Amino acid sequence: MKTSDHLGHTKRTQKDYSLSFKLKLVEELELGLLTKSQAKLKYGIQGDSTVTKWLQKYGNFDWEHQSPKTMSKTPEQKILELEAKVxxxxxxxxxxxxxxxRADKKVIIFDMLVxxxxKEYDIEIRKNYKPELSKTSKKTKKRP
Structure with a gap:
């Protein structure tokens, strides 16, 4: 164990804890007697992920096949979300x-201006194309 004289506390590593201690702690957590943060405080465990690693390594939960936990919403929450969407x-x-x-009004005003x-300049601004058949399509129509 490493000691820090100026801080007054003992710095520990995972190797400093016995297997029986780790198993006891994991059992307490799985029984719901402690939370991870409570266990850290109670036993002076400094690392944030230390307890989690012990749970994964020694616990009964199948971490490899864990499905993500999604909290189901209450009907009231669903209604509130849907009302917000509406x-x-x-x-x-x-x-x-x-x-x-607004776009319709712009079109009307543009047409009036045209x-x-x-009328004012006596010119034709709009082109009035009448659909006529091209010469090649007229020829093909006459052949049948």
Missing amino acids: KLLEKQKARAEHLAE DMAE
């Missing part, structure tokens, strides 16, 4: 409707 979607819908209405410019 409010968000309503805001997004209102914004989209506002932008669509009409005014055509």
